[in-house]
Amino acid sequence: MSPRTRAALLRCARNPRVMAGLLLALAVIVVALGAPWIAPHDPQEQDLLNTLLPPMWSAGGDPAFPLGTDTLGRCILSRLIYGARVALYVAFVAATGAMLLGTVLALISGYFGGWVDWIIGRLVDIWMAFPPVILALILLVGMGAGVNKVILAIVLIGWTRFCRVIRSEVIVVRRRDYVAAARLAGFTHVQTIVKEVLPAVLPLVITLFSLEMGIAVIVEAIMSFVGLSVEPDVAAWGVMIADARTTMNQAPWGVVMPVAAIFATVLAFNLLGDGLRRALDPRLVTSRESL
């Protein structure tokens, strides 16, 4: 491991934002992966005798349903736990897709410059000028609802962010003499990009990836709220909010709980992303350590 990498990891480990975000995100991931063992009930199991139960600590609560039940008597905790799976699946796959598409185009655009850069740059401009919500709705109406369609929509909206930010960093790295030196050492363009340019922009890619996961969680929640995402029989946070909103006055916890889950997850990814940016951004790092 190079001292640079080690120093970067050390800075991450010392950064409270990174550690808080990482712990929170890990907790959500563990819960999502272990859902069948952690959840007290099946998320679809209805108990029509115990509908709209409050959480166990308030009056009338039942310890069998720790966070209470919804209108159909389904366990809110279990539905939250299973909902995390949907949220993280969408977050991970969509962010990966946006990252791959955006980074590859950014590398090509920033490395080759000239007319290639111009075309990709204008494409991003046009793409970003189009309202993202409309774009997503058109896609989902056109192709039909479904989680994978939501992922596609997020990828098609999110790649521009990666492309813009990473391209400017690639241009900075491209001007370093070591990139010219690699070409003079006989490296092909692909080799130069992969071995010399990509490692230098990787910290930025990781940071953006983390932030994109947070965005994807919110978009998925919105889409499942309006019923364009998961199948009706799948527990998702957006679906839970949609189901509970009719009884919000009698049973506010049915809305509060999934909102809290979304809040915590997005906060985790944003803290992580912001902390990584602070720990890995060469400009912020050098200004503090140069003296």
Next chain:
Amino acid sequence: MATLEARGLTVTAGRGENVPKVLRELSFTVERGQVLGLVGESGAGKSMIGRVIGRSLPTGFRVASGSLLFEGQDLVGLPADRLTGLLGDRIAFIPQEPLTALNPVLTIGAQFGEHLERIGVPRGERRARAAAALKDVRLRDPDALLDLYPFQLSGGMCQRVLIAMAFASEPALIVADEPTTALDVSTQATVVQIIRRMQRDHGTALLFITHDLRLASRVCDDLLVLYAGDVVERGPAADVSAAPRHPYTRALQAANPPLAGTDRRLVTLPDQMPGISRFTALHGCRFAPRCPVADPTCATAVPPLEPVGTRHVVRCVGECLAKAAEATVAAPALVRGDARGETVLTVEGVSKHYPGKRDWLGRRGPGADAVKGADVTVAAGEFVGVVGESGSGKSTLAKLVMGLEEPTSGRIAIDGKPVIANDPASREIRLGALQMVFQDPQSALNPRRPVERLVTQSLEAPHHATTEAERLARARSLMLETGLSPDLLDRYPSQLSGGQKQRVNIARALCVTPRLLVADEIVSGLDVSVQAQILNLLLDLRAARGIGLLFISHDLAVVRYLCDRVMVMKNGDVVEAGPTEEVFSNPRHPYTRALMAAVPPEDPTVPWPPEVVES
């Protein structure tokens, strides 16, 4: 009362018992109207004194003992508000980087005005005062200048503006930290001349911090040579430069290639100056591990400053002083390889024109000619120098030769085969014959690669089917050839010193056994003693491998030392070319003569700097 007096000033880094002393027991005085030169290589602690005055020491550094008296009051213990009152008014600074020292979004007039406001000049008088001050530093048309922004001026003009600002408050003391390092040779001469004249006219005391012993000895009344935080020699400039007594001062002088006289191989010291973290392990003289005449007692106790002449003191023990003279006189004569091989590179009438920007009607602006019809040939085993100031087109020439830029017209051939910029066939021809050593090793070495993978980077390219073991063996032999310890193979560039980085840079270029190296300003960022090591390395490589070199530099003395033939460029034109000795002993073009006159001469009787040229 002395304007500035240091009494046993000691600066330490870090906290605890055994902290390294970055400056150790520093004492000097600067009287009114006097110039004291602080000379040392990077890491010597010469900039620390300016930082103590400005109270801007790096975090963790502090003045542990001693005092720094400015007109009798101790700057170290002075309350912050009283110090702030002195700075910029009674004490002024001339910075190293003129372009970054001025705010790019304010006009010269606005910045000058701010400074004058600070020193209490009433609003109505400011513009006239600023214009008069600019006229004083021989800037033409000062009124128009006040409405310009810093980026519209050259580096030399910015530095003159800063000098005018520094003198505006009639300070008692001016601290100039490497004021000419970022400037061209001819600009350096002008700027030095202006500082010197202003200082004399105003009777200001001047602290002149520099790495250039030759320059310092021409500018200063007194010299103080620093090595790793210790004063090794202090005395009148004429005495120190004519008869340096400390082995380190001698080595500094011997490492500087001369611009005239007989060619001797530069005497280099082994290794480099110890870093701060190693200070605590050096109990005696910090120079002892590198000293050519050290005896065992040097390393155990710090030698005292011994007087050797009028006001001339040296930190060295008696016997060494006697031996130091012998060690440097015995420099061997320079052996030039005159066995010229076949011509590798032929450049005929090559030009590069950068087209101007299109305006909104699509018409092109005038553009710029970076290189206008240059002719060069370099044979194997031949060293050819290209000299010129910044903007002369010498770096563009290197890029054209390497195929990093496409020439507008003309022909480049390698081994007689014509090459163009970027087609696969030309690339193949270049890869077999040419390699480039880049100017800035910081930027030229990928910080994420260890040394082993840097020097053998070429083997990762297609058509090189090498095993890891072969690669390691190749790396080892390259390290040996460029004088690097094999221990460094696992290090990363951030863990190397400047000289080591430049060696790695050269080793990488040698990996595929090129017959011609193109080197763009490869020693300009290095200390004199490290520069000498690299120059000698290039000479040794020629003897061992018979490689040719296209050496691009702004430093005439370095080119004279290294090259067989030289060409002088100005604004894209080759104004003079020929065998080095001929060009340097009998320069024909006025520009060549002007360049040579701008270099401080060895002979102390020759007046320097030359008269200021109006700009």
